[in-house]
Amino acid sequence: MIEAENISVAFGEAEALRRVSLSLRPGERLGLVGESGSGKSMLGLALMGMLPEAAQMTGRLAIDGHDLSRATDNEWRDMRARKVAMIFQEPMMALNPLRRVGDTVMEPLRLHLGLSKSDARRRALELFEETGIQEPEEKLRQYPHELSGGQRQRVLIALALACDPGILIADEPTTALDAHVALRITDLLTRLARDRGMVLVFISHDLAAVARTVETVAVMYGGEIVEKGPVAQVLSDPRHPYTKGLLHARPTITGGELRKRLPMIPGNVPALADLPHGCRFSGRCSVELPQCAEVRPALLGIGGLRACACHHVPEVVE
Amino acid sequence: MQVFLIKRTLGFLTTILAISVIVFLVMNVLPGDPSVTILGIDSSEDARAALRAQLGLDDPIWQRYLHWIWGVAQGDFGTSYFFRVPVGELIAERLPLTLSLAAFGTLATVVLGIVLGVIAAANHGRAGDWIIMLLSQLGIAIPAFWLSMLLVLLFAVKLRWLPPGGFPGWDEPVAALRSLILPTTALALVQSAVLARVTRSSALEVMRLDFVRTARATGMTRGRILGRHILPNALVPIVTIVGMQVAAVVTGTIVIENVFYLPGLGRLVFQSISNRDLFTVQALVVLFAAIVVTANFLVDIAYVLIDPRLKGRLS
Known part of the structure; x- marks a missing residue:
């Protein structure tokens, strides 16, 4: 269980994350999408207490009721593998x-759970079976270079699950894999989260993978969550101009023919230090208002389970 | 594995043969006449000529070489002109001291170099790193013979903690070990300075790799990550350098044994060269070369033991 309130991460003046709030109950599966530099990986690292040394984190973060806002490295170490894995x-x-x-x-099993060598072996074998590794007995004895990319990712998932954590953070777990292997890995993650009642934070820029894997999606831009809601609703009916642009920029086959040119969001993601003070997307937005660059739009409920941070999208109070 | 061993053995023999040819040529080209060494400067030219004929020194050089190498192959290294005893006996007498010194020197180099290098890497960019790098820079810049003299002045002359030189023999183990402390230190300090730098940079490189992050994510302590994950992966360049340092330590004993008056092979080499004691010098150089080649062979084996990905190298 994760309770994060107004988490900000700064490197000096530059803010890599700005007032991000999350609340995840056991079994919930959240997708974090956005371009590189949107802060999605930074948020994942913040949830592991593995931010770079130069980073300054503020805000309130609690995992399973443990307040970790000011946790030392040792306190974080006790959380990793046992409560939260990545x-x-x-x-x-x-x-x-x-x-x-x-x-x-076997290393975390023996170290954190104090299992004997044979018990750890038995447990590792079970984990290999659970993560769908073929010929698990034999694989236990193999070296990483003898395994394929998909098998390695399964081993890493088995390793992450070793101490039965309540939260699994998966940072682009399928990006380096072939499409069909990627599909099996996302299905595996969905099944594991469901079977174990585990929180899954799935970080990806692959919207199709996100749609398959999670229930809720949070779209990030410039270190902020700009839109959030049930994944099917957000992807079929985006409200934030950035989400619209992102969805529009996907290669899709319409009428049996691939569109020749992909529409793009104009401009590039600015460097952290150059992000506008107001709406992070101002400057690249096609429907920008005069106040956008100066006034930060809050992430407000817009009906149902959805929320959006845009001056164009009015709050809906139910 | 068998193919590998056969290949390596052939390589070993070829190297040793090549070295024996070079040594033989060099020693025979150098000015100086062994008959003068044996008979003294006052001896008559007739006597010298007779001796040269008796020793076969007037034969063509290739004949002398073949005669010598044939003997070596049968374990006969010839007789020392100067000591008038079989070279094999001379070496056997002095080998234990030099081997101990080289072994202690290598051990101290490895322990000190790796420990300091890991500490520096773990404190990358902080005071510990700076201090160790500064000291190692100093260590690299200091010649071993000069360091030896400083050590003698401080620990033997001023503080009187340790003997300034000489070797009582292994019959008195405590005194023998005490007399090897300063020579070992002089041998190891410079080499460990080099090794510390290599260890540090290799460890820093490994620290950036993804599996270190995985280890952190599974709640491992810093010490465990350093010892169990980073160091083993940093070992390949370290072992390469250690292999070269074995050679440096073995040849370093020549200088060190002379500074500390240790009756070992290094001192024997020095004396034999001064005395134009051809057979002894030839045997010693070949022996030193064999030690170095063996060290390189062990390094190749070590690579495969360290890294399972290199198994292909064995065939």
Whole structure:
């Protein structure tokens, strides 16, 4: 369970995250989407207490009732693996190349749960089976370079699940994988979250993968959540101009023919230090109002479970 | 694995043979006449000529080489002109001291170099890192013989904690070990300074890799990540350098044994060169070369033990 209130992460003057709030109950699956530099990975790292040393975090963050707003490195260490776990984008180098993958998965089991070698082995085998690794007995003895990308990502998922965490953060877990392998990994993550009643935070720029995997999606831009809601609703009926642009920029096949040119959002994501004070999207927005660059739009409820941070989209109080 | 071993053994023999040819040529081209060494400067020219004929020194050089190398292949290194005993005996007498010194020197280099390098890497950009890098820069810049003299002045002459030189023999183990402390230090300090820098930069490179982040994400302590994940992955360049340092330490014993008056092979090499003691010098150089080649062979084996991805190298 995650309670985050107004989390900001700054590097000196530059704000990588600005007043992000999240509340996730067990079993909930949240997708974080946005371009590179939108802050989605930074938010994932903040939830692991693994922000870069130079980062300054403010706001309130609690995981399973433990207040971690000012947690020391040691306190965070006790949370990792046992309460909150993370898998990363690049499965190629995410495993120690000199170790048999079985030993890598057994390490937290022995260290954190105090299991004996044979118990840890048995547990690792179960985890390999649960994450759909073929011939798990044999795979335990293999080295990372002997496995395919998909198998490695499964091993990393098994490793993340070793100490039965309540929260799994998956940062672009499928980006480096082939499309059909990626599909199986997202399905696996969905099943695991459901079976285990685990919070899943799925970070991706792949909207199709997000749509398959999560229930709720939060669209991030410039370190802020600009739109949030049930994934089907947000993707079919986007309200924020940025979300609209993002969805519009996807390659789609209409009438059996691929569109020749993809529409783009004009301009680039500005550097952190150059982000506008008001709406982060001002300057690139096609429907900009005079106040947009100066006044920050709050993330307000717009009916149902949806929320949007845009001066154009009026608040709906139910 | 068998193919690998056969290949390596052939390579070993070829290297040793090549070295023996070079040494033989160099020693025979150098000015100086062994008959003068044996008979003294006052000896008559007739006597010298007779001795040269007796020793076969007037034979063509290729004949002498073949005669010598054939003996070596059968374990006969010839007889020392100067000491008048078989070279094999001379070496056997002095080998234990030099091997101990080289072993201690290498061990101290490895322990000190890796520990300091890891500490520096763990404190990257902070005071600990700066201090260790500064000291290692100093260590690299200091010649071993000069460091030896400073060590003697401080620990033997001024503080009188340790003997300034000499070796009592292994019959008195405590005294023997005490007399090897300063030579070992002099040998190891410079080498460990080099190794510390290599260890540091190799560890820093590994620290940036993704699996270190994975280890952090699974709640490992800094120390465990450093010792169990980073260091093993940093070992390949470290082992490469250690292999080269074995050579440096073995040849370093020549200088160190002379500074500390240790009756080992290094001192024997020095004396034999001064005395034009051809057979002894030739045997010693070949022996030193064999030690170095063996060290390189062990390094190749170590690579495969460290990194399972390199298994292909064995075939």
